[in-house]
Amino acid sequence: MDFDANNFDPNQFGGQSKGGYSYWVSDEQLQAFGKLSLIDRLRWVEAARLFTLATQTPETRERMERLRRGENTV
Numbered sequence: 001m002d003f004d005a006n007n008f009d010p011n012q013f014g015g016q017s018k019g020g021y022s023y024w025v026s027d028e029q030l031q032a033f034g035k036l037s038l039i040d041r042l043r044w045v046e047a048a049r050l051f052t053l054a055t056q057t058p059e060t061r062e063r064m065e066r067l068r069r070g071e072n073t074v
Contacts (some may be wrong), residue, residue: 033041056064063073 033044036044067073
């Protein structure tokens with residue numbers, strides 16, 4: 001399956017309930033991640049978490065919290 005950003009529907013992969021987050025990754029990305037050792041996977045997740053926290057503005061952080069609660073983000 002090739003990714004086409006112009007025709008992407010996030011609900012095509014089972015939908016999403018109110019609130020939370022969803023995203024799509026390719027089979028190749030999943031395979032590459034699966035080849036990492038457990039500790040390398042945990043390091044990757046931690047690095048992504050720290051990057052997200054370090055680059056958030058207060059407004060972005062509040063919007064993410066509202067999205068997580070299923071509230072309007074605007």
